[in-house]
Amino acid sequence: MVLPGEEVPAQGLKPGFGTYRSRDDGKIYASVMGLLSPRPPFVRVIPLSGRYIPQRDDMVVGIIQAVGPTYWLLDIRAPHFTPLHMTGTPWQMEYGECGEYLRPGETVIVRVEGIDEQRRIGVSMNGPGLGKLEGGYVVEISPTKVPRVIGKSGSMIQMIQQDTGAKLVVGQNGRVWIDGDNDQIRRVREVLALIDREGQKVGLTDRVKALLDTQAGRTPQHEEYDRPTRDSGDGGSEEVHDGSPPRPPKGEVQGPTYFEEGQEFEEETQHG
């Protein structure tokens, strides 16, 4: 873990996300608090906190903030509100009709089409898995914990969905839309709170399993059963996770973030 102002061992690498090169001495320092993750030719820091930084092809859950004549303004947890133009929707509509389709407070899932130098964001609702999210419940977690909610090849999200019976949509911006009855939503919220709190530690899957078992009134047994495998796997420490990046590096195309039961999942994280 590095803190802002701490020198980063560069070894000929260029400063990537979360780092900068000093004009005083030419060395590379961290600019955010996070986990060091060299990825040649860049050395970068995966932040432990911070706002969602939109990247092309991210699927994000947005909330309508305002309605214009030809567009809506969305809150996608980025530094700015994001316009969704009516041409970016699957609907045939006329000037001034936006309010008839989406109203403030309603939830949509959209894809980030691009960001310019002024950090203006373009989003679209055209595409598979995109559209308005009817009903359900939205929970916010840290955007850096999103790959933990999804898990290796979607294992975590599958486990949560199968055990609780709720349906989840996870946006890269750390908003999770939950559809189910009140009890199912309550259980998923507890699980998400656990992941948000302890997502950077090893043995997360076991703890989520134990929580799901406790919720369902089963005796937690996975903990004991899984321990030998885990200990041999990562040296037996009950500490930090293995340093796998919380999200793929900048510029890399990411897999879909929209998940339904039975759907195939793209690998989101590389486990050591």
Place this chain on the structure above:
Amino acid sequence: MGSIGAKDVPQLLDANGRRIDGRGLEDLRPLRITAGPLQQAEGSAFVEWGDNKVMAAVYGPREVHPRHLQQTTKAVVQCKYNMAAFSVDERKRPGLDRRSQEISKVIAEAFESVLFVEEYPRTSIDIYIEVLQANAGTRCAGVVAASVALADAGIPMVDLVPAVAVGKVAGTIVLDLKKEEDNYGEADLPMALVPRSGRLVLLQMEGHMTRDELKRSLDLGVTGCKKIYEVQKQALRDRYAVSAPSAGAEVAA
């Protein structure tokens, strides 16, 4: 409080060079920093420093309000320093006054030079500093708290910013003034340092000092800041309790 005559002035230094609270000349008051106590804010920190208690909360980068302050090439840094009505002996009249406006301004400017504001054009980074209990040096405590809160909020910065006041008390240069020393001392010199580059981003002075005393004060302040810097870093580490061995392993890989 009665009239302040000469006989009311407490003895600020005893014969052995001990201060009013028993500290040595170059000792800091006990400092404790808690990172991330607030749920609502994107970053927060609580600083207990001697009898000071200061909470800082950071929001943003987010949309600028009021809109006309927006800058197209960089983020604006807005700071609000406020003292609670109950923070001092006699009730402080709540709300903006000249002193709090000045402190807000100098703290905002200090952080503007430390944060990578160009990374977030057309946004605002908002720092709120609430002084719950005051005992001299609250602007420094505010800077210390705000700096940890900004790091907790994940906003990119050159370095954490420690701050401390040096002063002249009974003709002697001392570190980290407490209330009586501030009130009855000869000079007060708050400063905020960027330890990595050695640059000062905040420096104010009240009272009188010779050129030589000023020089020595600056050196003493920098030494003090470096101690505070370590406490700030530890506070952030404790927040995530990420173990050192694993981080070391990553460096080696």
